[in-house]
Amino acid sequence: DIVMTQTPLSSPVTLGQPASISCKSDQSLVHSDGFTYLSWLQQRPGQPPRLLLYKISSRFSGVPDRFSGSGAGTDFTLKISRVEAEDVGVYYCMQATQLPITFGQGTRLEIK
């Protein structure tokens, strides 16, 4: 199984300031078709996970452009350019390049 490791596990951020979350896999996430199936999910308190980004950096429908993704191979980053109150929650990276699909442990974003 591919192991996904996120850092930090908790991120206190001031409103309006940027935030960054790292995700590393223990194997390359490049699929045989050439695409990298790394996604980022957001889980607000009491809600199910919600897709933010897929294939490293493509924003899903309705996701604000303050969310961006980057990286390649085994190292990936989620950035929020200016944190808003509604961004509070837990963020997960997820790989679907290979079954079983695996998730990072989650990073809790909180407001200072």
Place this chain on the structure above:
Amino acid sequence: EVQLVESGGGLVQPGGSLTLSCAGSGSAFSLSWMHWVRQTPGEGLVWVSRIHADGSNAKYADSVKGRFTISRDNAKNTLYLHMNSLRAEDTAVYYCATDWYYTLNYWGQGTLVTVSS
């Protein structure tokens, strides 16, 4: 957009059985691969199973293989997870989710399964 609603969770004794359902809206449901994912405070998000749009090619996590069966009825726009020989460690919130080009783009609200005597 696909709306997903899970049901069927509850309290079951160890060794017991339970069937979860996931009702989907819209014609896209019958065209989508579907997944079950579970979540606990200790383990986080854990993938459980996947099934192709036509009901073929079911895959399972090692932890549930031989005990859980995924199926679907596209005429009813419904996905199922049949769970047998339940263990305490199967206690979790179970989500269904649609697969879209190797990501999980829509998730249901989840249904809680508690395995306890």
